[in-house]
Amino acid sequence: MSRSLPKKDFGGRRAAVLAGIRRAAGAPAVVLGASFTGFGALVHQTGLSVWHALFSTATGWAQPGQVALFELYGLGASILVIGAAVTLTSVRLLPMAVTLMPLVRAPGTPRWLYYLAANWVAVTTWAFAMRDCPRMPAAQRLPYFLGFGCALWGVSLAATALGFALAGAVPLPVTLGLVFINPIYFMLMTAADVRGRARILAAVLGAAAGPALYLLTPDWSLLLAGVGAGSLGFLLGGGFRRRV
Amino acid sequence: MAETPDWWPFAVILVGAAATYVWRGLGVALSGRIDPDGRAFEWAACIAYALVAALVARMIVLPTGPLAETPLADRLGATALSLAVYFLAGRNMLWGVGAGVGALTLLTWY
Numbered sequence: 149m150s151r152s153l154p155k156k157d158f159g160g161r162r163a164a165v166l167a168g169i170r171r172a173a174g175a176p177a178v179v180l181g182a183s184f185t186g187f188g189a190l191v192h193q194t195g196l197s198v199w200h201a202l203f204s205t206a207t208g209w210a211q212p213g214q215v216a217l218f219e220l221y222g223l224g225a226s227i228l229v230i231g232a233a234v235t236l237t238s239v240r241l242l243p244m245a246v247t248l249m250p251l252v253r254a255p256g257t258p259r260w261l262y263y264l265a266a267n268w269v270a271v272t273t274w275a276f277a278m279r280d281c282p283r284m285p286a287a288q289r290l291p292y293f294l295g296f297g298c299a300l301w302g303v304s305l306a307a308t309a310l311g312f313a314l315a316g317a318v319p320l321p322v323t324l325g326l327v328f329i330n331p332i333y334f335m336l337m338t339a340a341d342v343r344g345r346a347r348i349l350a351a352v353l354g355a356a357a358g359p360a361l362y363l364l365t366p367d368w369s370l371l372l373a374g375v376g377a378g379s380l381g382f383l384l385g386g387g388f389r390r391r392v
Numbered sequence: 393m394a395e396t397p398d399w400w401p402f403a404v405i406l407v408g409a410a411a412t413y414v415w416r417g418l419g420v421a422l423s424g425r426i427d428p429d430g431r432a433f434e435w436a437a438c439i440a441y442a443l444v445a446a447l448v449a450r451m452i453v454l455p456t457g458p459l460a461e462t463p464l465a466d467r468l469g470a471t472a473l474s475l476a477v478y479f480l481a482g483r484n485m486l487w488g489v490g491a492g493v494g495a496l497t498l499l500t501w502y
Contacts, residue, residue: 179485193457200401208409212444217408219447222456227404235411236443239436243428245419266416320458325497327459328467331451332474332492334444336485339475342441350438351445358446359453369450374443382438388431 156283164288168295171280172303176272179333180300181307183211186329188311190215193327194222198312205308209301210270213237215330216370225367233370244274251278252293254286265290268297271337350381462500470496 158164184205191201196218204214213234220230245266252265273296281289315323342351354377361369382388427433451459452467459467474492481487 175486179489182486182489190457196401200405203402204405204408207406208412210412212447213408213412215451216443216447217405219451219456221401221404227407230404231407231411233443234408235414236439237447238412238415238440240415240440241412242415242419242422242436243433245416246423246426246428249420249423262420263417266420267413269416269419319501321497321500324459324462324500325493327455327457328470328493328496329489331448332471333485333489335448335452335471336474336478336488338441338444338448339478340483340485344434346434346438347441350442354442354445355449357442358448358450361446362450362454370443370446373446374439376442377446378439378442379435381442382435385438387434387438 157285158288158292161288161291164284164291165295168292168297169299171276171292172296172299176276176296176300177303180272181303182329183333184304184307185311185314186326186333187211187214187218188308188313189315189323189326190311190330191218191308192312192315193323194218196221198309201308201312202305205301205304208234209267209304210238210241211330212334215334220367220370223366229367229371233374236371236374240271241269244271245269248274248277248293251281252289254290256287257290261290265294265297268294268301270297270300271341273297273300344385346382346385346387348381349385350378353377353381462496466496466499470499 158167187205188198188201191198191204204217208214208217216233216237217230220233225233248269249262249266253262273293276296277289277293281292284292311326315326318326338351342348354373357373357377358369361373365372452471453464454460455462455467470492473495474488477491478484478488
């Protein structure tokens with residue numbers, strides 16, 4: 149499982165892209181592959197087609213948001229509610245992009261390339277890039293990130309199709325297991341990186357509010373729980389007093 | 393949803409994609425100009441965590457689709473086992489997910 153950290157200098161941009169791809173072909177690919185297999189299986193359960201699942205992974209590669217979208221769509225929620233929920237779920241990508249970009253910036257890189265690269269900013273790619281990139285020459289960091297991100301993106305697309313195909317072909321208990329991957333994975337991801345009193349409180353309150361509000365208003369419950377429990381956790385957990 | 397046109401799900405997915413990319417693009421535009429540890433970010437992070445936690449809890453406690461046919465005790469048991477294995481295995485994601493998913497599959501097999 150533990151892979152040796154990459155060398156500081158790959159010798160060139162092309163080699164850096166390949167190094168990024170190699171880095172992805174291990175634990176990150178397996179974990180993300182499992183998660184997107186679950187996503188594919190989940191889309192199968194909503195009655196939509198494999199093309200919808202693939203289109204989602206291709207255009208809006210950000211897991212909890214994708215699952216929220218299909219869950220809400222399945223409930224018949226309006227496009228406004230779905231858009232707002234996905235927007236709020238994806239806010240976490242902003243600080244990631246803000247902190248990653250200065251790290252991968254290099255002279256002579258066209259500006260549009262950063263905006264393209266931003267498409268692959270996600271929890272996994274961000275965490276690996278933040279750890280690996282400082283060890284490399286500036287010119288090799290963005291190529292490395294692109295190689296890493298695109299490899300995981302490709303794995304995600306294949307896994308989405310695989311999960312969709314499996315959900316219709318394997319015995320029901322296995323399908324149930326596949327659909328169960330996403331909630332379990334998100335729960336562990338949250339448990340893994342939630343830090344600070346305010347965020348922990350927000351997550352605990354959200355977990356309690358989610359099912360309770362769902363009984364009152366299925367399609368609005370996610371938004372209400374997110375904004376309500378998140379704000380309450382922020383206030384009670386001392387978010388206002390936070391200075392860094 | 394028989395009345396919605398064929399392209400409608402694609403439109404919804406595109407809206408989702410735009411709602412996702414907005415933050416990534418904004419992050420590039422603002423990088424180096426704003427403090428990612430400020431209060432506004434902290435508030436946004438709290439909302440994001442609460443929303444994902446609400447989604448996870450709802451998917452486990454009150455799932456839609458075929459998962460709704462499984463007993464609540466099975467889902468909660470598999471969830472608890474997943475958490476326990478994840479931490480006992482030294483925060484290993486694969487072991488944690490594998491334990492939870494395997495447990496639910498086995499519990500519902502018979």
